[in-house]
Amino acid sequence: MQSVIQVKNLYKLYYLGEETVRALDGVDFEIKKGEFCAIVGTSGSGKSTLLNMLAGLEKPTKGEVVISGHHLERMNEEQLVSFRRRRVGFIFQAYQLIASMDAEENVALPLNFRGVKRSERTAKARLMLERVKLGKYRKHFPNQMSGGQQQRVGVARALVSDPEIIFADEPTGNLDSRTSREIMALMQKVVKEQGCTLVMVTHDPQLASWADRIIKVIDGKIVSIEVKKKESTEDEEMV
Numbered sequence: 644m645q646s647v648i649q650v651k652n653l654y655k656l657y658y659l660g661e662e663t664v665r666a667l668d669g670v671d672f673e674i675k676k677g678e679f680c681a682i683v684g685t686s687g688s689g690k691s692t693l694l695n696m697l698a699g700l701e702k703p704t705k706g707e708v709v710i711s712g713h714h715l716e717r718m719n720e721e722q723l724v725s726f727r728r729r730r731v732g733f734i735f736q737a738y739q740l741i742a743s744m745d746a747e748e749n750v751a752l753p754l755n756f757r758g759v760k761r762s763e764r765t766a767k768a769r770l771m772l773e774r775v776k777l778g779k780y781r782k783h784f785p786n787q788m789s790g791g792q793q794q795r796v797g798v799a800r801a802l803v804s805d806p807e808i809i810f811a812d813e814p815t816g817n818l819d820s821r822t823s824r825e826i827m828a829l830m831q832k833v834v835k836e837q838g839c840t841l842v843m844v845t846h847d848p849q850l851a852s853w854a855d856r857i858i859k860v861i862d863g864k865i866v867s868i869e870v871k872k873k874e875s876t877e878d879e880e881m882v
């Protein structure tokens with residue numbers, strides 16, 4: 644399988660007065676196309692810094708981040724914005740839905756930025772809401788939905804523009820354990836159905852165990868990469 648993300652000799656140093664924080668301290672790995680990858684580690688280990696580098700939200704101090712053959716560290720701000728709009732979807736811990744927009748409008752939002760016409764935006768948003776089993780909730784506003792439902796809207800919004808890669812930062816951090824499992828199962832299923840790559844950051848090894856590849860980070864260094872043997876799961880059989 645082809646690699647969609649390649650990270651080579653990556654460093655991110657922060658200078659705080661006399662002190663140098665080695666948030667990423669020489670990191671190398673690859674993520675294959677279509678994989679669900681978890682980056683796991685305790686608080687302060689460097690997970691969010693790594694995710695920000697992969698999404699082109701922060702510049703590395705040194706090293707390479709190559710996404711589908713494109714070097715992010717060589718891009719300027721404008722190129723990075725365009726890269727994110729065209730190729731990337733995000734799922735956030737606090738959902739980040741717009742309170743004044745209903746579920747359908749929230750899901751359609753990434754398509755506005757791409758200049759897709761209104762009728763097509765609405766049709767795609769409805770399809771995605773059906774896919775996350777929220778078809779009946781399309782006219783509901785965020786404050787009329789549970790946390791789990793809001794995050795399902797978040798998943799639909801991340802997938803609506805057919806991104807190559809979805810980045811998720813503690814996507815179930817605000818949810819109880821049962822709802823968390825539901826969201827993990829949903830993300831695993833829809834990502835496989837759409838054939839995109841999912842990179843999730845979590846501090847929770849239990850949640851990381853849903854992934855095909857688990858990258859463990861301690862003090863800015865990778866200490867292990869576990870690749871799970873493919874099993875014929877229920878989700879895969881449904882694809």
Ligand SMILES: Nc1ncnc2c1ncn2[C@@H]1O[C@H](COP(=O)(O)OP(=O)(O)OP(=O)(O)O)[C@@H](O)[C@H]1O
Nearest residue numbers: 657664666684685686687688689690691692693846
């Ligand atoms: N802008 C910054 N300036 C200085 N130090 C920073 C900055 N951002 C992060 N750090 C430091 O880099 C290290 C890694 O931080 P990071 O946020 O990546 O960890 P994390 O694993 O995502 O933690 P958490 O799970 O708590 O979000 C920490 O020691 C943190 O204090």
